[in-house]
Amino acid sequence: MEVGVMKMVNKEKLGLKETELRLGLPGTDEEIMGKNLIMNSNGKRGYKETVDLKLHFSDMDRTDDRKEKNLHKEKTPAKAQVVGWPPVRSFRKNIMEVQKNGSEETTDKTGMGGAAFVKVSMDGAPYLRKVDLKMYTTYQELFDALGKMFSSFTIGMMDFMNESKLIDLLNDSDYVPTYEDKDGDWMLVGDVPWKMFVESCKRLRIMKGTEAIGLAPRAMEKCKNRS
């Protein structure tokens, strides 16, 4: 017996007597329609709008999995995500998306995954570090933290325990802080507003000045001016 749920939309209140039968994954359309009904409960909706909704259908499949869908017994070729299936709670889903993407950024709104970890490499250091960009609100805070983190690796071979005697690496013209952004380009840290930086930064690299020759001269200028 077919499991497919037939949905009908009665357009009487919307100016059309005609009712429309639909099969296939109709839930998405209905949800939109339902929302439109709620929003325009006194307005009329013409046939055109329903046609338009159909055009949006493929968009709905890819995006927001909160739209309700129904499964047939026979499988549809493109596997659409079913709302609420598998029954995994939203804060668990987001953790996995972080892992899957390979980067440490999350855009989780529930607060559960409110971190933005990025790898930090420093030329010459034996291993990488990770920082959570969301822990800082300004570039200076980030630079302070990075300075503390890499204080043990300075060329001057500073005493590992002597954290009070920090060399401010990033004011040292020998080092240039750069980052890889979402487009894969290497950029100088500090150009864009902090929030924009946090959104777009995928990883950080503290480059030796000599390596940074490839960057725009203006970037080098900027770096020198900071010291």
Next chain:
Amino acid sequence: MVYSFPEEVLEYVFAFLSSDKDRNAVSLVCKSWYEIERWCRRRVFIGNCYAVSPQIMIRRFPEVRAVKIKGKPHFADFNLVPERWGAYVYPWISAMARSYPWLEEIKLKRMVVTDESLELISKSFKNFKVLSLSSCEGFTTDGLSSIAANCRNLRELDLRESEVEDLSGHWLSHFPDNFTSLVSLNMSCLGSEVSFSALERLISRCPNLKTLRLNRAVPVEKLASLLRRAPQLVEFGTGACSTEIRTDIFSNLVEAFSGCKHLESLSGFWDVVPAYLPAMYCVCSRITKLNLSYATVQSPDLVELISQCSNLKCLWVLDYIEDAGLKALSSYCKDLQELRVFPSDPYSAEPNVSLTEQGLVTVSAGCPKLQSVLYFCRQMSNAALIAIARNRPNLLRFRLCIIEPQAPDYLTLEPLDTGFGAIVEHCKELRRLSLSGLLTDRVFEYIGTHAKKLEMLSLAFAGDSDLGLHHVLSGCESLRKLEIRDCPFGDRALLANAAKLETMRSLWMSSCSVSYGACKLLGQKMPNLNVEVIDERGPPDSRPESISVEKLYVYRTVAGPRADKPDFVWTMDEDGALRFS
């Protein structure tokens, strides 16, 4: 006879009754016992906030000290209940603020809690001690500030799995300097960083702190300092442990953990770098509960840790553990009672880990005390289910989620009816069951015949016809909660078993084949039920009566129809007319 006992004596005796069931039974003996009992009941549990009103509760039980209230149906956890559906706690708080000045405990689950409610709580109950908000939403960290600032005797603040609008971590700093009563703090669901020094000072001045569950924002290098200030902790949840490993951090952590002689439960471990796990080996032998469900580490590292936890009773883990890890679990952890395996990648078509039905079979064979299972996997067979059933007739909760809907027995391609049938036949004490995979009406026949102690049943994409639903409703004598999605169940079984619904807490049916007409009829026939149609397509009477409703939620109530319904919920009324909220 009853009248020969003075009231004080009866009251004294009743004080020994802690279970609600016992107290309810006592209340039915005679009028005077009813009266005595209601005056001395201190704890009230309300399984459905719409089944009774605050006024009714207060009228019957005037001296309550602790309430526990549940709101939305369970499927709200999976986004099946639309937003703005309801379960607002404010009316409860406001009524209790007037009538229960000595209220000490409020525990809520799946309710909408506003900052206003939190502020009212913080100002109305002078002896307020316990606030537990499980899977709640609607409040911000400002609400938490009110609680922190005003609840001078607070012992427990537990926000587990709630959705909090995190404005800042500043709320924690609102605990006054002379506040020392904290016993339990669970802030694991929050995103923002709290002031670390405020946290340190808070922990230092609360000598009775037993439970501390940190949020992600507390990095691993800060844990040692906290643990050193609270070596008496029994339950500890780390923050993110993703900072690249460093010798000093690691050794500090080892030292701090070794000072914690009472630790029994560990959780947290977001993004944990595997190299940190050995820092916990020194406490493993005492650990009874381990939540590694955010630890994205591979099986060998998990096994290293688990193999040291010989007293483990409860394990929550990701499917990274794989069959091999579960085999190790079954050989090292003979006291295991509860296992939950969550999917690391629920949406990919292909399995990303080597976790199959075999892992669960092995654990069922090796862990004689196993009673509670939640297992996500990608393949299952009747043979495996039968083996599990035979190995573990003492199962109480069995929730299996085969990720692909309607997946058959992967060996025989048959439905999984006989497998689940074996589960209900052998596990005679089974209280909770979630089914998945390809299932016909047959499985429901088995369930109706054997699952006499079953209290909660969850179904999805299962069954062929109304007969399936009929078997469940007519056979499962202890059934309290039934939640169904995407099953071909319709009017006949529902209407034929209408009386059964009054013996249950609630029934949820979404994307099934229940017509609007049947819902109206049910509402007419059963005045003690709220029959609520949830339909975002607009008023159901704008469509023919034979059309299936989107969602149906039926529950028994003494409070009458809801007065706070949103515009997409309709109560099927006695006189058959539609009512808008």
